[in-house]
Amino acid sequence: MRTILSTFILLAIVGVLIADGVGMYNAHREAVTFSAKAAREAAQTYVDTRGNDDAVHREIQGMATNEGVELTDVSFHKGTTRWYQVSIKVRSGGILLKHVPYVRDLTVQESTSVQHF
Numbered sequence: 001m002r003t004i005l006s007t008f009i010l011l012a013i014v015g016v017l018i019a020d021g022v023g024m025y026n027a028h029r030e031a032v033t034f035s036a037k038a039a040r041e042a043a044q045t046y047v048d049t050r051g052n053d054d055a056v057h058r059e060i061q062g063m064a065t066n067e068g069v070e071l072t073d074v075s076f077h078k079g080t081t082r083w084y085q086v087s088i089k090v091r092s093g094g095i096l097l098k099h100v101p102y103v104r105d106l107t108v109q110e111s112t113s114v115q116h117f
Contacts, residue, residue, distance in 0.1 A: 020094035024107055031090040031111035034069055039115035042074060042084035047117060060086060072110070087112040 041063065042056050049055045057074055064071040073087040092098060092107035 016096045020092070020097045020107070023094040024092045024097075024109065027090045027092040027107070027109040028111075030067075031069070031088055031109040032113075034064075034067055034090070035086050035088050035111040035113035036115075038063055038071075038074075038086040038088065039084050039113040042086055043082075043115040043117040046076070046082075046084065056084070064088065073112075081116050083114050083116040085112060085114045 038060050042060050045056045045059045046053070053076060056076070060074050061071055070089040070091075071086075072089055073085065075085050077083050077085065088111055090109045090111075092109065094107055097103050097107050
């Protein structure tokens with residue numbers, strides 16, 4: 001009986017950890033996809049508004065709010081070419097690891113994308 005109970009508990013813990021891993025992977029995919037989309041939108045908005053940087057920040061912040069991601073940086077760079085760089089953070093929707101104090105920060109997925117125009 002003890003072996004069956006131990007096996008059941010072990011399988012439950014492994015199942016929860018697998019679910020957390022899948023949640024972290026999904027957060028990573030969402031971060032990469034959203035940052036690329038936001039960088040493209042930032043460049044397009046900049047061109048459409050003829051250089052209105054405030055409109056770009058409002059547009060990207062609105063997108064981040066709608067998607068539920070944390071916008072960490074939107075920056076315009078001008079050199080030999082122009083580009084926007086967008087950085088975001090996405091929190092994993094896991095089951096267990098998001099409640100463990102020292103591991104919680106490791107479940108946050110970050111992504112930075114650049115769009116040249």
